[in-house]
Amino acid sequence: MNDEYVLMKGNEAIAHAAIRCGCDGYFGYPITPQSEVLETLSLLKPWETTGMVVLQAESEVAAINMLYGGGGSGKRVMTSSSSPGVALMQEGFSYMAACEIPALIVNVQRGGPGLGTIQPGQCDYYQATIGGGNGDYNVIVLAPNSVQEMADFVDEAFKLAFRYRMPAMILSDGVIGQMMERVKLPEQKPRRTEEEIYAECPWATNGINLKNRKPNFHSSLESDPLLMDKRNEALQAKYAKVKECETRAESVSCEDAEYLLVGFGSMSRIAEEAMHLLRNEGYKVGLFRPITLWPFPERELREAAKNAKGIMVCEMNAGQMINDVRLAVSCQIPCDHYGRMGGIVPDPVEVVEAMKQTTLKR
């Protein structure tokens, strides 16, 4: 086991973890606050050690299509970007979802809309969970709240992406990307051999063993509506399975909680601090943190909220995840929202005040 701790930024941890978990290729375009991912990879030169390809693409549009190509050929490929860049990638998400191509996309969010701000934000929740691309599709979304999870979720996201043959996203934000924390990096794993790739991805387009099989192809075009309907049904059946099997969440002090704070990513750390402040004052407050944003951990939330009289959803946006929370509890528990926009990271005291003015009166 590797039990050495190192101090680094979340963005750097992503780069180190990618190399260590046997990633085959990174394709990305610089944008703040995540450029350290490509910078760290360029400094570490993994093409000389593990053989991992690192390429600065000409745009996010190109980068996501490189993922379509690389993932389609069975390789573990990833990109990272921040909000405006991820917006540009949405067509590619839709194509990869349609062709069932696995890949990892990291979004270190900043405030929007438009060019917005380089300061942290969480306003791409809708884009990540209900999709900015066209068509009925989903991607798996993991939301880390520490540098350690930035590192751990890389391998985890790849596993999920390949298990279900769909894109997986790490939805982080400028706080987690930029802050330094101690982190235990994963063990170095070798990249898969051609044989291993063929065994894991018999559907991949790489020519292997063509003489003994039908040619593989990836195409999202279907001219027959009945076939298109069938393909969509198969996709939806897969998504139902992911919803059934892959929800992840963390509950803190929810057993006796009369009030619940709900937050994801960096906001969950702030909400947790607010929870402690309120507990010190005698309020029975718990914290619920969705780790998978899609699939949303509905069952886990219902369990955590079983005695709750009110829920406060904290986000660095105008109120996006709150709708999933309301749906999860079928609007049976009143839900309030505390959000800051524009790149402002709220203070726990602000959350405490907001709780006192609304949720705790319920």
Place this chain on the structure above:
Amino acid sequence: MTKEEIIRPENLVCGKPTLMNDAPMHYCPGCSHGVVHKIIAEVIEEMQMEEKTVGICPVGCAVFAYRYLDVDWQEAAHGRAPAVATAIKRLWPDRLVFTYQGDGDLACIGACETIHALNRGEKITVIFINNAIYGMTGGQMAPTTLVGMKTATCPYGRDVNLHGYPLNMTDLAVNLEGTAYVTRQSVHTVAAIRKAKRAIRKAFENSINGIGSNMVEIVSTCSAGWKTSPVKANKWMEENMFKYYHLGDLKDVGKLKD
């Protein structure tokens, strides 16, 4: 001679490459796409690269190319084939990776990806079917549409004051330091087909030998989009397209600069 005698293997002067299957092609009569598919299949077979080839088809009339040639294919989003090919080639360096793109795909929506992949010297081949029109969507103006040429979106003829000038991507590719072999061919006669095949072979060999990026433009017809018969389309191409898009090798360097 009876029919049976004629089709005896020893009497055949040309056959169907085995990589080409029997799926009926969706192309219009006289369309250049089918001919180019066939010579690509022949070259892959002659190079014995069947198990090491990945083709990237475009959004355009060739969107179904994967149905006809029995190698592995990915269909890229409109214009993005060079980015898709870049990743596959870098991740599988011993593979023969080529894109197959129309003029709308390559010279318009995908101009950025095309220029950058070529300029990086990606070891791929870009096959560029220039029919000066958007065939698939019903004959709208392409960046390559000739001045004065009528299409559905320039029904009075391309007017430089309104629509700007035709974009000659292959001439542009010559000036990119990443390209090794750049050529412009056609497939309207048997002699032209033979030449085009030699050009594709050379481009594919360069790609395999790691010599820069390679671009083969095929000046093509689109009788449906041009609203004419296949025979007249060939004649129109010779008289009009070749004047603007000159045939022949435009660049051939054995090695890129270090």
